[in-house]
Amino acid sequence: MTDDSAVEGGLAEPTELEPDQGSLRLASPEDDWSVTDWERSTAAVLRKSRRMTDEDPDDLVWQKLTRTTLDGIAVTPLGTPDLLQDLQTSGRPERSGDWDIRAHLSGADAKAANEAALVDLNGGVSSLWLTVDADTDLRTLLNEVLLDLAPVVLDAPSAPLVAAGALLSLLKERGTTPAPGTNLGADAGADEAELVAVARLALDAGVLGVVVDATKVHDRGASDAQELAHSLVAGVRVLRALTDAGISAEDAAGLVEFRYAATAEQFPTIAKLRAARRLWARVLELSEVSAGSTTGSGGRVQRQHAVTSRPMMSKYDPWVNMLRTTVAAFAAGVGGADAVTVLPFDSPLGVPDAFGRRIARNTSALLISESHVATVADPAGGSYAVEKLTDDLARAAWEIFGRLEDGESLDAMVEQTVARREQEIARRKRPITGVTEFPNLGETLPERPADTMAPNVRRYGASFEALRDEPIAQHVFLATLGPIAAHTARATFASNLLAAGGIAVDVAGATADVAELVAAYAGQPVVCLAGSDAAYAEWGAEAAAALRGAGATHVVIAGKPTDYADDAAAMGVDALDFLTRTRGHLQ
Secondary structure, eight states, X not given: OOTTTTXXXXXXXXXXXOOOOSOOOOSSGGGOOOHHHHHHHHHHHHHHTTSSOTTSOGGXXXXXXXXXXXXXXXXXXSOOGGGGTTOOOOOOOOOOSOOEEEEEEETTSHHHHHHHHHHHHHTTOOEEEEEOOXXXXXXXXXXXXXXXXXXXXXXXXXXXXXXXXXXHHHHHHHTOOOOTTOEEEEETTSOHHHHHHHHHHHHXXXXXXXXXXXXXXXXXXXXXXXXXXXXXXXXXXXXXXXXXXXXXXXXXXHTEEEEEEXXXXXXXXXHHHHHHHHHHHHHHHHTTOOOOOSSSSSTTOOEEEEEEOSTTOOSSSTTHHHHHHHHHHHHHHHHTOSEEEOOOTTGGGSSOOHHHHHHHHHHHHHHHHTSOTTXXXXXXXXXXXXXXXXHHHHHHHHHHHHHHHTTOOHHHHHHHHHHHHHHHHHTTSSOOBTTXXXXXXXXXXXXXXXXXXXXXXXXXXXXXXXXXXXXXXXXEEEEEOSOHHHHHHHXXXXXXXXXXXXXXXXXXXXXXXXXXXXXXXXOOSEEEXXXXXXXXXXXXXXXXXXXXXXXXXXXXXXXXXXXXOSEEEOXXXXXXXXXXXXXXXXX
């Protein structure tokens, strides 16, 4: 394998699918709608919600509803046959049947980890992913674990060779043949000498030896295409290191498992896993690895381990994480992951408890055994939208891969992605339930021991969580103008917005005039007017002036800016900036 062989050929067009460009006919003729019919009906809905005017053409719905991913990929609201015009796709799942339910355990406390592992295995988990270090007592951690039935995947970033030797010694001591899928877990970015040494041990033992862990860049904020491109760079590094050491490209490829993040963005996750297989197959093709068998070592198969995203999880209202991880696990299964790890909902708080672990393993069990998601080999196959997104994502990742191979920095790319995501979250275009939307200031978070081996993760809601970590003692006076029916919409909006920054409100309630409003005021330095446009026009200025006279030093209006308010909060506001300013006035 030459140093540039992985990119010089480009991303060739695969030949697996010839899409049918004919019209789609439904069971009943009355259900057979044209694209024009869809545009007309959709436009009517958007006009009712004031996102379109009566003068706008119906086909404007495509522009209004098409969203753009962080990779700049346009995702249309409707999948149609023309999306696959002259397009042939690949990346179909290699897995047949149930996916491997893989539990993650930290080896910081070997005895506690062993107890959790045995409960998990008895509860339906089929393999273990262990984060360990040089001091971890594997004998204690794996006590009573049937290593011939349950594959173990090591994750020992500080001591890969020591951990690999310890696991192999334990297997030899027990006289046990390791279960298929066992992986000594040398990280693709490890010291090259250690990487080669672990790979040789793995070849001799007949197990996997290397993990390309793309979740590490995902945890830093990388986009889907950047995560895929990073995995290719890391995978190519492994091939080069091992082939330079005399190991064949086929054997080297057969030692590797890839780890990707699965998020609650269902379709991008499905497309990412499908695109990953296509991309890796192309790398191996250019590396002259024969197609070979798709079931044994070697060949152009990519073994995939999907892990529910750490950054998407929230510390506040952590129970929402159950919903996020369920969607992510579903997407991982549909996308064809060979193994799926659902991280417990309480992971952001520290070491998960028994309830969190039970919910995590049961998520996959329910998807497999009750929803039968694994019964169909490729549920998304043939979907116009998914096939197009898979192709777009694969091409975007391949382009980034080429730039990285040419020496461009991934860090700079990730920083740009993080900045864009942060902006969208700040403006609540990417809502985070329980954090930026519908926060509960009165919640009591479950207490968990600190996880000393937890990776460094920047959660998507970190900036808002930082505000919640330091709640403001002083409240904002919510100056509600008029009856409840007239002010409830803006009052609710303002209350939720302020709560996202750890700011509670004192609500005036129904008021008939300025006198009643001032009577409800209790001297808070910041007041927020909340009412209808008609109320603002009628007595908003008078109310602001009266409240200033009563002691208010900063007046905010829920709605468009006015000359009688110091600040304004409406849909699309930079919430993070607004909340920071407001907290400053409260302090």
